[in-house]
Amino acid sequence: MKVVVIGGTGLIGSKLVAKLNEHGHEAVPAAPNTGVNTLTGEGLAEVLQGASVVVDVSNSPSFADDAVMEFFRTSTTNLLKAEANAGVTHHVALSVVGTERLQGSGYFRAKQVQEELIKASGIPYCIVHATQFFEFAKGIADGATDGDTVRLPAAKIQPIVSDDVAAAVGRTAVGAPVNGVVEIAGPEAFPIDEFVRKGLAAKNDPRAVVTDPHATYSGAELQETTLLPGPDAHLAETRFADWLAQQQ
Numbered sequence: 001m002k003v004v005v006i007g008g009t010g011l012i013g014s015k016l017v018a019k020l021n022e023h024g025h026e027a028v029p030a031a032p033n034t035g036v037n038t039l040t041g042e043g044l045a046e047v048l049q050g051a052s053v054v055v056d057v058s059n060s061p062s063f064a065d066d067a068v069m070e071f072f073r074t075s076t077t078n079l080l081k082a083e084a085n086a087g088v089t090h091h092v093a094l095s096v097v098g099t100e101r102l103q104g105s106g107y108f109r110a111k112q113v114q115e116e117l118i119k120a121s122g123i124p125y126c127i128v129h130a131t132q133f134f135e136f137a138k139g140i141a142d143g144a145t146d147g148d149t150v151r152l153p154a155a156k157i158q159p160i161v162s163d164d165v166a167a168a169v170g171r172t173a174v175g176a177p178v179n180g181v182v183e184i185a186g187p188e189a190f191p192i193d194e195f196v197r198k199g200l201a202a203k204n205d206p207r208a209v210v211t212d213p214h215a216t217y218s219g220a221e222l223q224e225t226t227l228l229p230g231p232d233a234h235l236a237e238t239r240f241a242d243w244l245a246q247q248q
Contacts, residue, residue, distance in 0.1 A: 001052050002050050002051045003020055003028070003051065003053045003055060004027075004054045005017050006032050006038060006053070006057065012094065013031070015162060016057065020174070030043070030044075038075035039078070041078045041082070052227040054083055054091050055169060056091070056093045056179040069106065069109065071111060084119075088123060090123075093126075093127050095181075096131075098129075099129065107219070108218065108220065113128055126182055127181045133162045133165060134160070134243050140146045141207060142237060144217075153211070155192055155216050155217070155226055157192040158185040158193050161236065166233060168236070173244060182239050183233035184233060184235075186235075186238065192222075193211045
């Protein structure tokens, strides 16, 4: 089976390509550095020739509201049109648990538009909603830093390691389209401030994490369960503490 992975040279994409190839599939990484640009359409028709499945794990290079909306709207529109022309029979996209509840954020408004375009395309699809990755602790901290202080709410988070995300997306890609959303998450839920505090401590980052109920995440205020998956989510096995120990 030929599977084209849009964003196939990034964190999840590179792991996904490797896993699919290990299982005997023809996984092709597609990204600007491989000659495929979903914003301009360059290389799309060529790379999709003979593809059965397209997996989109790409992300916007800018998180500014207008730029991220332009990226997901244009990229997804171009990609779906090229897939229809190529006869692709399964579109898989990686998105985020809680996207529909985070519409106060420009980033998540853009992800919601991406999902709506996929649902309206007529191409059989799966949208994989993942919780935040273990690897995102520093990035979340960077976005919430004021001087030497990181301000974050105590809303719950159920993070997952990127290897488990790639494995779940791979299983979804080679399975049958469900024409709906599949949720994946890590095995444990804990407050987002605690998650970041532990992540920074493991890297000897001196910033202090302060709990602030009105601090925002990606521009949106969180309720306690905004970032948590539903009861039918597929739970991965890797625990955050075990992963942190491996990093050291």
